[in-house]
Amino acid sequence: SRRRHTRYIGDWSSDVCSSDLAALAGGDAAGALVDAYRAAAVRQVERGRIEDLPQATAHELADALVAVFPEHRAAVLRGADLFDGVLYGERPATTGQAAELLALDDALSGRAVRR
Numbered sequence: 001s002r003r004r005h006t007r008y009i010g011d012w013s014s015d016v017c018s019s020d021l022a023a024l025a026g027g028d029a030a031g032a033l034v035d036a037y038r039a040a041a042v043r044q045v046e047r048g049r050i051e052d053l054p055q056a057t058a059h060e061l062a063d064a065l066v067a068v069f070p071e072h073r074a075a076v077l078r079g080a081d082l083f084d085g086v087l088y089g090e091r092p093a094t095t096g097q098a099a100e101l102l103a104l105d106d107a108l109s110g111r112a113v114r115r
Helices: 020-025 029-046 059-070 070-087 096-110
Strands: none
Touching: 029 059, 029 070, 029 096, 059 070, 070 096
16 A cells, blocks of 8 residues: 555565566556656665665655756756656556656666567
8 A cells, every 4th residue: 555645655576576666667667657756766766876865755855866967957856857757646547657656766777668
C-alpha cells in the first residue's frame, strides 16, 4: 500500500528491476510511473551520485539529480512533476509517461534506452 499522505518520496528499494516496472506499465501506468521515479532516485543514491535524503520531496531529488546530470534537466524536472501529479494530485498516468520515466532511469544509469 502506498503512503498517500506525505509529499516525500518514501522508503524504496531498487531491488525492483526496470523490466518489472515495464511489466507494471501494462496494467498499472500510475504505479509504474511512481515506482520508476523512486527507483531512479534510489539507484543514484546507491551509486553515491546524490546524497541519501530520506525526507526529500520529488523536486528536492530532482534538484540533486540535475546537479549531477544537467544534460537530463528537462526530463528529471518533468519526472518530478509527473510523480507529484500522479501520486498526490491523483492525475491519471499514461503508459507513455511511465515509459518516459523508465527511459530516464535507464539514461541516468547509463543503460541503453529500451525500445
